[in-house]
Every structure is written in C-alpha cells, then in structure tokens.
Amino acid sequence: MTAAKIIIKEIKGYHNFVKFLIVLVALGALASLVRFVFGLGVTTNLNDTFPWGLWISFDVVTAVPLAAGAFTLGAIVHCFHIKKLEPLVRPAIVTGFLGYSLVCVGLLLDLGQPQRGWHTMVYWNPHSPMFEVSMCIAAYTTVLFLEFLSPVCEKFGYHVPLRLLRTIEMPLVVAAASISTLHQSSLGTFFLIAVDKLHSLWYNPLLPLLFWISAMCAGISIIIVEATMSHKWMGQPDESELLETLAKILPYVLTLYLTVRLFSLFVLTEGPLFDRPGLVGLFTVEMLVGVVTPLVMLMNDSVREHNRLRSTAAWLVIAGVILNRFNVSMFGMMEKGTMYYPSFIESVVTIGIIAAHVLFFVLIAKYFPIFEHHPETVDYSLPDNFHKTDKVGAPHGKLASEA
Amino acid sequence: MSEITGDFSKNKAFLIDMTKCTGCRGCQVACKQWNQLDAEKTTFFTGEGYQNPPLMSEYTFTRIKFRDYEKNGQNEFAFYKEMCMHCNEPACASVCPVGAFVKTKEGPVTYDAKRCIGCRFCMVACPFGVPKYEWSKAFPLVRKCTGCYSRIKEGQKPACATTCPAAITYGNRGDMIKEANRRIETRPEKYLKKLYGAEEAGGTSVIYLTALPFDELGFKHVTKRPLPSYTWQALRLVPGIFLTVGGSLSLLSWFTHRKDRLKKEAEQREESGKTPKEESK
Numbered sequence: 001m002t003a004a005k006i007i008i009k010e011i012k013g014y015h016n017f018v019k020f021l022i023v024l025v026a027l028g029a030l031a032s033l034v035r036f037v038f039g040l041g042v043t044t045n046l047n048d049t050f051p052w053g054l055w056i057s058f059d060v061v062t063a064v065p066l067a068a069g070a071f072t073l074g075a076i077v078h079c080f081h082i083k084k085l086e087p088l089v090r091p092a093i094v095t096g097f098l099g100y101s102l103v104c105v106g107l108l109l110d111l112g113q114p115q116r117g118w119h120t121m122v123y124w125n126p127h128s129p130m131f132e133v134s135m136c137i138a139a140y141t142t143v144l145f146l147e148f149l150s151p152v153c154e155k156f157g158y159h160v161p162l163r164l165l166r167t168i169e170m171p172l173v174v175a176a177a178s179i180s181t182l183h184q185s186s187l188g189t190f191f192l193i194a195v196d197k198l199h200s201l202w203y204n205p206l207l208p209l210l211f212w213i214s215a216m217c218a219g220i221s222i223i224i225v226e227a228t229m230s231h232k233w234m235g236q237p238d239e240s241e242l243l244e245t246l247a248k249i250l251p252y253v254l255t256l257y258l259t260v261r262l263f264s265l266f267v268l269t270e271g272p273l274f275d276r277p278g279l280v281g282l283f284t285v286e287m288l289v290g291v292v293t294p295l296v297m298l299m300n301d302s303v304r305e306h307n308r309l310r311s312t313a314a315w316l317v318i319a320g321v322i323l324n325r326f327n328v329s330m331f332g333m334m335e336k337g338t339m340y341y342p343s344f345i346e347s348v349v350t351i352g353i354i355a356a357h358v359l360f361f362v363l364i365a366k367y368f369p370i371f372e373h374h375p376e377t378v379d380y381s382l383p384d385n386f387h388k389t390d391k392v393g394a395p396h397g398k399l400a401s402e403a
Numbered sequence: 404m405s406e407i408t409g410d411f412s413k414n415k416a417f418l419i420d421m422t423k424c425t426g427c428r429g430c431q432v433a434c435k436q437w438n439q440l441d442a443e444k445t446t447f448f449t450g451e452g453y454q455n456p457p458l459m460s461e462y463t464f465t466r467i468k469f470r471d472y473e474k475n476g477q478n479e480f481a482f483y484k485e486m487c488m489h490c491n492e493p494a495c496a497s498v499c500p501v502g503a504f505v506k507t508k509e510g511p512v513t514y515d516a517k518r519c520i521g522c523r524f525c526m527v528a529c530p531f532g533v534p535k536y537e538w539s540k541a542f543p544l545v546r547k548c549t550g551c552y553s554r555i556k557e558g559q560k561p562a563c564a565t566t567c568p569a570a571i572t573y574g575n576r577g578d579m580i581k582e583a584n585r586r587i588e589t590r591p592e593k594y595l596k597k598l599y600g601a602e603e604a605g606g607t608s609v610i611y612l613t614a615l616p617f618d619e620l621g622f623k624h625v626t627k628r629p630l631p632s633y634t635w636q637a638l639r640l641v642p643g644i645f646l647t648v649g650g651s652l653s654l655l656s657w658f659t660h661r662k663d664r665l666k667k668e669a670e671q672r673e674e675s676g677k678t679p680k681e682e683s684k
Contacts, residue, residue: 041538048460048535051526079652081659112521112536112543116501119520123501129634130500130524132641170656178649182641189637193498193528195626208637333527 021359028352031345032109040112043345052329054342058350059106061187062325064137065211066318067099068219069226070144071180074173076249085242090151090370091230092223097144098360100137102353107137109349129189136183143176151368185212191328199332200271201283206264207328213257218321220250221314228311234362236371240307247304247313254295254317261291276336282327290320411491412577414510415555416608417564420586421620422593424482424570426453426467430563434465437551437562452480459485461537464548465563468621481613483620484570486563487512487533487548488600489608490629495525495534497631503545510576510608511550519544530604530625550608579610586612605629 011019035043046053069092077085108114120134146165153162188211191198224243230236265273274280294313303309334340342350365371434440443463445456452469459466465486472479493512496504503518504525514534521543525534537543551561559565564573572582580601587594599611603625613620 036541039539039541040536040543041540047538048458048526048532051523051536075652079656079659081656081663110522112523112540112545113519115542116518116520119501119518123503123518125497125500125502127497127631127635127638128500128502128524129638130498130522132638134500170660174649174652174656177652178645181648182645185644186638186641189634190524190527192633192637193494193630195628195630195633196530196624197527205633205636 018359018362021355021362024355025352025359028349028355031348031352034345035109035349043343045340045343045346049335049338050333050340052333053340054330054346054350055106055110057326057329058322059110059353060103061190061329062322063099063103063106063353064187065184065215065218065321065325066222067096067103068180068184068215069223070096070147070219071140071176072216072219073223074147075177078170078173079177082245085245087237087239087371088223088227088242088246091226091365092219093144093147094151094361094364094370095222095226095357097141097148098357098364100141100144102357103137104141106350106353107134129186129193132186133183133190136179136186140176140179140183143172143179147172147176151370155368180215181212184215185209187211188328191333194333197333197335198328199276199279200269200273201265201279202324202328202332203271204264204268206260206268210257210261210264213253213260214321214324217250217253217257217317220246220253221317221321224250224314225311225318228307228314230365230371234365236365240310243310244304247298247310250314250317251295251298254291254298258291258295261287279327279332282323282331286320286323286327289316290323291317294320411510411606411608412575412580414491414508414576414608415550415573416489416510416576416579416610417486417561418572418574418579418583418610418612419484420570420572420583421482421484421611421613424467424484425568426469426480426482427568428467429566429568430484430571431463431466433562433566434548435463437554438464440464459533459535461535461539461546464546470615470620472615472619481615481620483611483613483622484563485621486609487550488531488604489550490604491606491608492604492629492631494528494530494604494630497634498524498528500524507552509552509555511552511555513549513552514545514547516544521545528630530630531623576608576610583610583612602627605632 011022014022031043040046044053044055070089073085073089073092076082077089108117111117120131121138125131146168149161150165153159153165185208188208191203192205192207194203224246227236227239227243231238231240294316297303297309297313297316303313330340435442440462443456443460447453447455449455449457452471454467454469456463456466465484468483468485470481470483472481489506489510489512491506493504493506496502496506496512499519500522501518501520503515504512505515506512521536523536523545525545526532526536534545534547536545551559551563554561560573564571572579574582580598583598583601587596593614595613595616597617599613599617599622600607600609605628611617611622618624
C-alpha cells in the first residue's frame with residue numbers, strides 16, 4: 001500500500017467531526033490565499049479608520065491569553081511544586097504550542113509584508129511594544145516547541161534528545177513563565193499609546209498588569225475546559241480531582257484581577273466613564289458575566305466539585321477574557337458613530353484558525369502520548385542524573401540501540 | 404528615535420496661518436507633483452462642503468479641509484490644512500517594531516519603506532491619524548508626508564510651503580513660535596489666542612494660527628504629553644520584570660526541589676540505615 005493510500009484510509013477512519021474540522025481548515029487556507037492574491041483592502045473590512053480588525057483582535061490579542069495555560073500550569077506545578085497537577089501539564093503545553101504557532105500564522109496573514117517578518121529580529125526598536133511582543137512570541141514558540149518535543153521523542157523512542165530535554169526542563173519552565181509575563185502584559189502596552197482613542201472604561205496605565213492577570217485566569221480556565229472536554233468526548237482519563245485543585249486556585253487570581261481592575265477604573269482613570277451606553281453595556285457584561293459570576297460560583301465547594309458547573313464557570317471566565325480583549329482592541333477603539341465588522345473572508349480565516357487548533361489537538365492526542373503521562377510512572381525531580389531517562393524509556397527500549 | 408536631541412527650536416517647522424489661507428489647494432497639487440502621487444477619482448460634496456478629496460489617503464498626503472460658518476449674517480469659509488505634524492517625539496517612531504520611522508535632526512519624520520513590515524501599529528498610534536495604508540495592494544506599505552525631507556537636505560523648502568501664496572511660513576521652530584506670538588499680539592482681534600502644535604503631543608513641527616476655535620475646524624483634541632512616554636512607562640520595566648520573575652521562580656523552584664531531594668535522601672538513609680543494623684545482628 002502506498003503512503004497516500006495509508007493516509008486516505010486513516011482519514012476515512014476519523015470521526016465525522018474531525019472531517020468537518022478538516023473542511024473548515026481547508027476553507028480557511030483557501031480564504032487566506034485569496035487575501036494574498038487580491039490584497040487586504042478588497043478582502044477585509046479594514047480601512048484607514050480601522051487599521052486593525054478581527055485578525056489582530058482575535059488571532060493575536062485574544063489567542064495569546066487563551067494559550068496562557070502552558071506557562072501558568074508549568075509554574076504552578078514545577079516552581080510552586082504542586083506536583084499532583086502534573087498530568088495536566090502536557091495537554092496544556094500542546095495547547096500552548098498550537099496556540100502560539102497559529103498566532104504566528106494569523107500575524108503573517110495580517111502583515112502587509114509577511115516576507116519581511118524577520119525584520120523585527122534585525123532592526124531592533126526597544127521602544128516598541130510590538131518589537132517586544134514579536135521577540136517574545138518567537139522565543140516562547142521555540143520554548144513550547146522544545147517542551148512539545150518530549151512526547152514526540154517518547155513516541156519514537158529517541159533517548160538522547162529525551163535526556164537533553166530533561167536536563168533543560170526546569171530552565172524552560174522558568175523561561176516560559178518570564179517570557180510569558182513580558183508579552184502577555186506588553187499586549188496591554190500596545191493600547192497605552194491609544195490615548196484619547198481607547199475609551200476610558202478600558203484605558204488606564206495598569207492595562208499591562210490587567211492583561212497579565214487575566215491571561216492567567218484564561219490559562220487556568222482553558223485547562224479546566226480542555227480536560228473536561230477531552231474526558232467527555234475523547235475518552236481520556238478523568239482528571240476531576242486535579243481540576244478541583246485548579247478551581248480552588250482560580251478564585252484567588254480572579255479576586256486579584258477584580259481588585260486591580262476596580263482600583264484602576266475608579267482611581268487611575270481620567271476620562272468620562274459612562275458617556276456611551278453601548279460601551280457601558282459591553283463593560284457590564286464583561287465584568288458581571290466574565291468575572292463576578294464565575295468568582296461567586298467558584299467560591300462554593302458544590303460548584304468546584306460538580307464537573308459541569310465547574311466547567312461552566314471556566315467557560316464564563318474564558319468568555320469574559322475574550323470579550324475584554326475585543327473591548328480593548330476593537331469596540332473601545334471605535335469612535336462614536338463609526339463601526340467595523342469583519343468581512344466574510346476575515347471570518348472564514350479566523351474560523352479556520354480555531355478549527356485548526358481543535359483539529360491538531362485531537363490529532364496530536366491521537367498519535368502522541370500526551371495524556372498517558374502520569375507522575376506515578378515518571379520521576380520528575382530535578383534531572384540530576386542521566387540514568388533516569390533510561391527507566392522511563394524502557395517501554396520504548398526497542399529503538400534504544402538506534403538512538 | 405535615535406536622533407532626538409531634546410531641543411527642538413532649531414528644527415525646521417511650518418507656521419500655517421489659517422486666517423491667510425484662501426483655500427486654493429495649491430499645496431495639494433504641489434504635494435502630488437513632488438511626491439508623484441496618483442490622482443484620485445473624486446467628486447465634490449462627498450466630504451464636508453467644497454473639500455476634495457474627502458479624506459487623506461495613500462494618494463493624498465495633505466489636503467485643505469473646508470468649514471462653513473456664519474459671520475455677520477454672511478456665509479464664510481474657514482480652512483484647515485491637514486498633514487503630518489512631524490511631532491518632536493513621534494508616536495509612530497516609538498511604536499514601529501522595525502524603526503521604519505525616524506525623527507530627523509532637521510525636523511521632518513521620515514519613513515523607510517524598505518524596513519516596514521506593514522503591521523499598521525503607526526496608524527493605531529498616531530494621534531492625528533496621519534499614516535495611511537496602500538489598501539489597494541496585495542503587499543501594502545504605509546504612506547505619509549515626509550516633510551519633503553529630500554528637499555530640506557538640499558536647503559530647499561517643502562513643496563507645499565514653496566507653492567503656498569500666503570499662509571505657510573517655513574523656518575526654525577523657535578522662530579516660528581515667536582512669529583506666531585508676534586502676530587497674535589499685533590492683531591489680537593484677528594486671532595484666537597492659542598497655538599495648535601506648540602504643546603500638542605509634546606510639541607510638533609507644524610504650528611497653526613486660526614481665528615475659529617480649533618475643534619470647530621476639525622483639529623483633534625490631543626494630549627500635551629509626548630505619546631511615547633505613555634508606553635515607555637510600562638516598557639522600561641521590561642528588563643527588571645524579566646529578571647525578577649525569572650530569578651524568583653528559579654529560586655523558588657530551587658528551594659522546593661531541594662526540599663524534595665532532602666526528603667528523598669532522608670528516606671534512602673533510613674532504608675540503608677536499617678539494613679546494616681540488621682546485618683550486624
């Protein structure tokens with residue numbers, strides 16, 4: 001049987017939902033081709049009044065905090081040493097790696113000159129938040145790629161790279177957390193330059209700090225939602241006990257966020273707050289549905305222990321963060337009487353990117369050991385001696401001689 | 404960003420006296436000719452009153468805005484020349500990730516099309532809405548007024564200032580502000596007692612004198628603080644935060660792992676401690 005036939009046969013065996021995702025991704029890829037042939041002006045609803053649209057608001061400004069689970073959990077598990085959460089780390093890393101790779105794709109589509117993307121690495125301008133974010137995203141995508149290599153190497157039984165990866169595991173975790181702190185917050189710094197443009201409900205000097213804290217909320221929530229869903233739909237192990245622990249951490253971060261948010265709103269903000277009813281509405285929904293409701297929910301034991309309620313609360317947090325990023329980067333930036341909405345092509349591309357994320361996650365989970373990783377079977381203390389990897393790699397020992 | 408000196412009084416600047424503007428739009432034509440910009444197909448009355456083209460664009464770096472108003476029961480026109488303000492501390496130059504915008508020591512803010520990656524951050528950042536994008540192209544770049552930098556370097560005036568029959572004076576920024584204040588003093592009944600551009604966005608190289616309030620003419624209300632300082636107050640913390648977060652997390656994990664290691668060693672010692680005793684018995 002030829003390789004093509006094997007692949008076709010494999011794809012035929014997939015669940016219909018996965019096939020549907022493949023169609024969406026293909027449509028998105030097609031739509032992005034259209035952008036390169038006909039240009040940004042024709043295919044998008046962007047213009048000189050709205051230079052940034054859906055692709056920046058969702059594919060970059062929102063997708064980055066949604067991929068924050070990897071660094072948050074990495075720090076919780078490895079630095080704060082809450083070891084029992086370890087089985088959740090790998091799925092989070094895969095989500096993060098996919099998220100950041102797709103952020104890069106979205107960014108390249110949105111750039112006028114994507115072939116010059118490397119210019120940021122050469123012509124440094126440290127005064128630019130965009131320079132800082134692009135350097136960080138490049139660095140962090142590399143870190144996530146290295147972390148993602150572990151399950152890949154285990155799958156193919158490459159022992160030497162595994163030993164190396166174990167050695168640099170802790171430095172990678174620390175690097176991930178510090179780099180993420182920088183660029184998650186710098187995404188907020190983007191909008192500090194928009195004085196008199198971004199509405200005062202969102203514009204305040206603490207925007208970077210708020211972006212960082214809310215990114216951690218989103219990261220933790222994504223892990224809860226993802227683990228619940230992969231247990232329900234993909235038959236992966238039930239991690240509800242671990243998710244309860246995470247759900248216990250989340251209210252603390254949410255409270256911190258709410259406190260800083262209210263402080264910056266009422267103490268540090270200068271302009272008028274409640275002059276535009278539409279924006280006040282969006283703000284109210286963002287705060288009540290996205291922050292206060294899940295906070296109250298998660299403070300109850302009964303909610304944290306209940307699978308569906310816990311994942312509902314996590315969904316609310318995610319929705320709140322998404323709305324917050326759209327409010328900052330899109331709705332709050334609209335001048336009174338002007339309106340931007342994404343074009344058909346823009347929407348198809350973004351839907352394609354979301355579909356690609358889910359699709360690749362499902363496929364990676366299918367072919368690589370990302371859930372089968374449990375602390376009982378693996379020694380995760382500091383990689384101070386080389387022989388430990390041998391024990392771990394024992395099931396794959398067949399290929400040891402080749403490696 | 405590199406050539407900012409702190410003293411901008413020797414920078415070349417425009418003094419645009421809107422009360423002397425006749426709305427001939429010679430500046431628009433001169434700008435198109437010098438910069439070799441394509442014509443736009445436009446019609447009258449798509450913008451406000453007689454102004455044409457309706458907006459600045461990739462093909463139009465400057466234009467005269469028309470404003471109708473009533474004076475002594477008669478309809479009158481007021482004008483406003485829209486163009487790049489060539490800020491002392493430009494927001495576009497500070498946010499550009501590749502440093503494509505440069506505040507030259509002569510005054511104009513120039514744009515290097517060879518560096519630009521087309522991210523449009525400059526358009527988001529500019530408080531005056533000046534940089535425009537080549538929306539018609541598949542691989543677009545940014546376009547904006549460069550203050551005719553190539554002419555300035557040769558000791559000439561910008562194209563629009565050369566053409567303008569009455570309203571534009573061009574010279575050192577310090578002298579232009581002095582001249583503007585002199586005009587306000589000598590004819591106080593004619594002018595609004597304020598300069599636009601002296602302090603806006605931390606000061607610009609385009610100074611306006613008008614008879615009507617600025618907001619009625621369509622001048623944007625802009626903060627007096629230089630815009631780069633808004634982002635810099637956060638960005639300057641970046642190295643410190645990186646070291647603090649990285650350092651404290653490393654320290655924390657070193658301690659937690661040490662605790663782990665000591666516990667394990669104690670367990671091992673206990674185990675190995677038992678066996679020799681048993682052996683000795």
